[in-house]
Amino acid sequence: MLSFALRRLAAVVPALLVFALCAALAAAAYAHDWSGALRAALVGLPVTGALVVPPLAAGTLLGALLGLAASLRPRSLAGGAGRTLGALGPGLPGFLLAAVFAASFAMEGRSALAALPLVWLALAVPPAAQTARLAREALDDELHGPSGDGFGDELPRAPGSVALMAARGRGLGERAVVWHHAVPLGVAAVAGGLRIAAVATVTGAVAAESLFGLPGAGRLFTTAASTGNAGTAIPALAALCGLAVLLGAGGAVLHGWLDPRARRP
Amino acid sequence: MDRTRGTAATPKSLWPESPWRAAGRRLVERPSASVGLVVLITLLFCVPTAPLLGNGPLERALAAGQGSLSFALLGGLLGAAAGLAWGIAATALGPRAERSLMGLAERLAGLPLALALPLAAGLAGRGPGVLAPAAALTAAPFIALVTRAELRALLRREFLAAAQAAGVPPGRILRRHLIPNAALPLAAAAWTALPRALAAESFAGLLGLGLPGSVPSWGAALAAAVRAGDPAALAAPALLLALSLWALHAVGDGLRAAAASGETPRTAGGGRP
Amino acid sequence: MTTPLLSVEGFSLLAGDAVLLDRLTFAVGAGEVLAVTGAAGSGKSLLLKALAGLAPPDLTCDGTVRTVGRRILVTADGTLFPHRTLGAQFVELLHHHLGLDEHMALRRAVEALEWFRMPAAARRLSLYPHELSEAQRWRAVLALAVAAQPAVLLADAPAAALDPTQRAWMLDRLAGWARENGAALLIAGRAEEGVAGPADRRLLLEADRLRPAPPPPGLAADGDVNREPPPAGAPALSVRDLRVAFRLGRTWTGEDRWLTVVDGVGFDLAEGDTLALVGESGSGKSVLARALLRLVPPSGGQVAWLGRDLAGAPPDALRRARRDLQMLFPDPAAALDPGMTVGAQMAELLETLRPDIPAADRGPRIADALREVGLHEAVAALHPAALDAAEAAHAGLARALLPEPRLLVCDEPAATLAGADRAAFLARLMEVRRRRRLALVYATQDASDALRVGRRALVLLLGRIVEAADSAALVEGARHPLTRAMLAVAQGAKGGGSGGEFGSGLPGDPPSALAPPSGCALRLRCPLARDHCAQEPPALEGAATSHRIACHYWETNSQGAS
């Protein structure tokens, strides 16, 4: 596992180097003050990171819980919420929610910190929705067998996927079967979607930064792009790409940790 | 042997459906996909005719959809074509090209590609000629990955060997067997370019870096409402954008389901209870 | 046998009004092995699930099932949990059932794995299921069941996907464990899956009811082996030193790495003659069959049809040859294009291979061909999705017959069929062959099928012929250990008594073409191997001109057998 994690993290080093090179070249070619442009991009990065990581983590966690609830207790409140969230997810990109919040709550004259909870909320919903959907589908597959299989069976099918049936056959109790086996597999499926979620959250953070006027790499990028200042925009973009790649690699490591099948090179 | 079904029953009553029909049925049988289809068709009727309907906030928002939806169509088609060509090239050009092309797609898929739109708009101008290729870039790598996987699975299927054994020349195998069987899965893959292009343009428009101001679009409408701090003005375009994104995704999922279950191999008993 | 460990009385299973199982009564005592056979869908799996108390909740059970002690069910695909190491799965199960701590559980695990001869058992415990080969996964699944020391072990089609010699060996070990430990073992499966091999008693599940399985006809019964006289005339198909290899890539020194799948195979086939290619998975029989028709490009050697070499033939000549040479595919449903009607595909074949037939005549020809194989002519208007597996197999046969071929190459043509469907299809194939005087090349992994179909048989191992003889000669005295094992297993699987020395199959896994053992390829599985076998690959040499064997010790080893 450790070697997998190191390998996976080492694999992003070339990409990071390429981004750094692009940033340096663009800054040198277009910016008056090339070191200043690079520094501004790097300084903005932690702010963007602070906007991205908490909602990504919290949203994934919440989504996973709601998705599991939707599969295990479909009739409960949390289950219903998980299902609804998962179904609505594709229509709720982060930038749209950020726009709704920005228009609804006047931010004039308030500090940037006051905007933080709103941004986090806006950015947490898309990963939560995606996760809820993934978790529910994976766990449904595990618990009730894959949906829509090709058998037009007249015979009723026993509930449970093959793996769970096998475990029940070996005499393991129902609780052990669900909690030790089905749930981890559902969570592993969630981890498989982390990379996409990370990319989407970074994109959403760029929109949120400009809408709420937060001093991150995203706003640096948009202001520079709208003034046609390539010397600043490209380093900022490279920084954002680097962040997305790092988060994606983190997600892949988590996926490999949860699901050994994902560790194959 | 007496094949009871084959000999006794009239085959018309058995399964008169062609595979295309069956796929269409699978598509509309999914509740979300059929709702999505209805939504899309309604939008396609309402958006062009919105100026005739009146001048309320909803009508204005509908009218703003003209720019968004036509750009989504343009960028989506471009992205779909690029992605399909990419995937097909990776399959056709041999293992080495495949590895590098797919490695590139894999890497690009992990980047915030939607930022390409504001970047292109800021640096090279906001004409559709600049924005459409950028929107295409946001979708193409994903489509390329799916295309390659689908084609690989298809090329391994046995009926191609059977056609070869029947002496069918390669060009004809391509025309009559490969393309018809690839069409639906690839269409499902290509469809994903539409919501991606729509989302990317709206995102750029929200940042003030989307289509030029003369073209109405949902992203620009959102941006104006945010600038004015007017939630009421925001509601209609936000709702319409969310609705169309959701509908495009739902239909895309439906297409994928329709394409996938067409391929489930028919197992012969085996482990059935 | 005092009290049976598993006793079932008047057991019925109902789904609403439909009776799925009807008043079954049987008992299995300590150390007894019972086999329940039945066709696909006859309810074997359902019966086992119900006996394990895992029947689907919407079914009603009736009657009594009494078990003494722990019962464990091994489900049909023997799945393990994908995200846990083998060791962790043993620890969890043994802790649950026997209350063992981790140390003891792992000791038990190693013992159980070694009982099934898992190579390097202790090291495998840290592997995940997806890191095991199919055969090793089955060893682990059975070891897991055995380690929990059940009093009643229910096994549903265990190891069904493995090769016959491998499966027979595993079932034999499983039965041996039950006898040694006084457990009741119930194995269910299709008759072709060899579940009856090690059993003490056999029951047949048919039409919802159980009855004693009829004694199966012995393989050596006369009508069962192809004893046709060799047809006169010059060979029509002649294969010389055929090789097929796939490039795997480059080594770091820049040399190409090749995977040799067919290695120097040669034979002759006269018109109307039949030849069986027998081999287990990885033997190259299927690739060989395809290479004959140039569906896989051969990398060396010669395939000549009526004296003309096909290997370098231009497209036109190849198309003319394809009119004579047709193929049946292992999965007939997959060999039909799902997007075209059956008739359109048949018409396409006629159009390319028989341009001499006017388009107007194609329809009647197609209808004739469908009728000849016993299908309604209206099947031509159907899409393949509307056909079941048996109908698809027949449609495939009809399509192959359309251009009036003279040789049919069959690659396990009934692999997706079972039971009566399978027998019916094979009977139809043989009838068509006799009527049309077709030559047949028939690749199969079932030795008894091979001897029934082929007048001559080639036994393949790792792409080479290890024994070539007339079927009649093989029944009387097969010489190569692999042939003897395959024949004995095929015989034993039907419950025709023990197959002698080789009746319980061969241990170990078939050799891999990626890392073949030195010397004789069978060396690691061969019970008769000696030191010399590791040093030199045996050459194909003759006991008679028509009977050739590739084994260093065929003379000495076969004395006990005949």
Ligand code: SF4
């Ligand atoms: S050569 Fe040796 S190992 Fe090979 S089959 Fe003969 S006796 Fe067995």
